[in-house]
Amino acid sequence: MTRRLFARSWLVVLVIAAWELVTRAAQESYFPPPSKILPALRQLWFDGPPSHLFLNDTAVDDFSASLGHLFAGWLLACAVGVIVGVAIGRSAPVREMVEPVLEFMRAVPTPTLVPFFIVLFHLSATMQIMTIAFGIVWPVILNTADGVRGVDPLQIDTARVFGIGPVGRLFTVILPSAMPKIFAGLRVSLGFALILMVIAELVGSTEGLGAQLINAEHSFELPTLWAVIVVLGLLGFLFNGALLLIERHFLAWHTGARRSES
Amino acid sequence: MISAVSRRRALRGLAGIAGAVGLAELVSRTGLVDQTLIPPISVVLQRAGGLFTDPEFTDGVVATLEGWATGLLLAVAAGVLLGLLLGEVRWLGTAARPIVEFCRTLSPVSLIPLAIVLFPVTFQMKVFLTCFAAVWPILINTLYALRDVDPVAKETLRSFGFGPLAVLWRVSLPAAAPFITTGIRIAASVGLIVIVSSELLAGDGTGIGGYIMTTQSSGGHTDLMLAAALWTGILGMLVNSGLVQLERRAFRWHDRKAAA
């Protein structure tokens, strides 16, 4: 147990140590050493009572706002993305009609569309959720369609022979087979969602992680800026780990099945 | 030269586009959306046509493409190589995992001030941010694809006496290649978005983002801004379909295995 912990963390410790040494030597105001970043982090969000996990009021406001938007947007995008991805993957005519429009929408940079969303949804939680959802639905669709297309036709035919209808085939053959790629899409989109959450909060928000980031940047509180960046990275790390655990649970049979295919 | 299949595909695609444009125009004309704030799509298309002949804009397009291509190529090299290294050398992969997962979700936008201080030349700053954003989808997809490689095929080859590098080259990479390419496609679109965003938020006026920046800061020319965004979308679309064509040609053998 401790051996596994060590195997996973020795590089991290090494990197942090090196970071501290390098930044101390460089003495560059825009790159404060971790020893300065931690106190700034504490002051920003973590000087509350122990009963609240040390979170203070600002932390509660910021985190609930940002994470609320994030998950609403992500879940929306995943639902829509998987549905559309399956539809596209299985039906060539639909795919060919929708693909150009899809590709186009995907390629438009979200910051250029933020004013557009502001007009549609005004400066509100809806705007931020929609910005996030709009930005991340594409990798989900893409990966889902990819996964659905790559299903072994032998398995589909077998199911058909056994008299399983199209809906049954969808849930018992196609979706499970496409799961790895779908999950990859979900993981990638969660990463983007975190990024878009920050971008969506750059304009017109008074609270949230993105708002704190801009605040720190404009008041030149550089250790605080880094503190927010570090927390953003940690959040991504945690979410990814959580998704991985879920994925492992759902896909345990998949890698096992592959191995026994001989 | 154009087969019936491609023609049908093109027609269907055009029908889809026409439908979308028509819908957008309808939404605009029926006053669902305030016309003074968001110009109707016909106006935007007009402006977009005008931009095509505007040298200021076309220079910007070239500048953006240069930075994008550079950043993307660097990301492909780094992403695939790192993916191979971390995927095949188990103990390194495990150790590096937390760092990869941490860095992956760092928003390039939040790194902008740091990138500016690190890279005095704006072109290098843009390329760095683009590469940073693009490397992760490629890396992740490489790792996933390598993990998904048929273990039987690998073991078979190894039992024939082939070393690990040969197994990599002959089995893992070809099997993983299609999924890696999907990752590159995602990275390409992410890269374009990041470079235009960094030009918009912190550039020096060059590139498409720089063009949007100049039009924005002196009086809302929403129609010009949307037109520039439109062109960016078209650009991304062209590159993506180009990559898809390349993919299809290079991996014809793989597609044949799976049903369309």
Added chain:
Amino acid sequence: MSKPTRRVILSSVLAVALAASSAACSGSSDKESSSGSGSGLEKTEINVGSMPVADTAPLQIAVQQGLFKAEGLDVKLVTIAGGADAIPKLKGGSLDISFGNFVSFLGASSKKALDVRFVAEGFQSAAGTHDVLVAKDSPIRSVKDLAGKKIGVNTKRNISTLLIKATLEPSGVKLDDDKNFVEMPFPSMEAALKSKSVDAVQAVEPFVTQLQQSLGARVLVDLSQGPTASFPIAGYATTADFAGKNPKTIAAFQRALSKAQTMATDHKVVQSILPSYTKITPQVAATLSYGAYPSTLSATRLQRVADVMQQYGYLSEKIDIKTLLIAGAS
């Protein structure tokens, strides 16, 4: 085509592309530091940050009318998105001198983010250049009604919020930097006012005129009056490092700019040059309000900025502005 051949082709294409891209990358590093010519200047080619706004008209005049060339300077103008962007660029070296607002520069200096030295003043507010506007049908009639409301500004903790706080506080309205101000780019203010996402906005030209013309927005209060009348808004700054190494270059810059600032006091000159570097049309340019373009660097004027900043909590301690000025302008 057989599989191995295909792979070889793909990988060699990649290799060639990589080589080409690294060549392109080094080829695009266009920041050369040219050695001084016979005029005795340490550097003849400098990168100056600018924004496409009315404040920087003199800079454009100096470039277009050859005033910099006459001093032996080759000024390359680089567009920046906002005043706060100048600071990391000055620090990183992609800009030698930059335009920016004084609040950003002084804030950066006090937080030790940048060792700032002021080269010249650029722009001073005047009637109509910095206004707080509300929607035509807004129930807000006086500044007292702004208590507890949300005001849209271009950048928080900046000249906009400072001016608003300084104008409102004497009337008893105290605003919180985090809760009462919402950050948004100028072009989004029209939509924000219309949709009532904010109760008021603070705008500069040409947006002040634009909001009035397209929305019928009402000017609630002009921020250039009373304690904040004729307030120094923005100017040109550099790093202590650059100033120390290139004193003659800076002096040349100051001389040329000062002449251009004097020329800009005739608003017709500014009007005619605006369309050349912004998307403001000549018709719109004729209707805008214009501020003042000081041609000297005044310690008294700038000390006022530092003091007001300290008064409203933007600076934690007093700054002696004289230590940050590069003398010799006029």
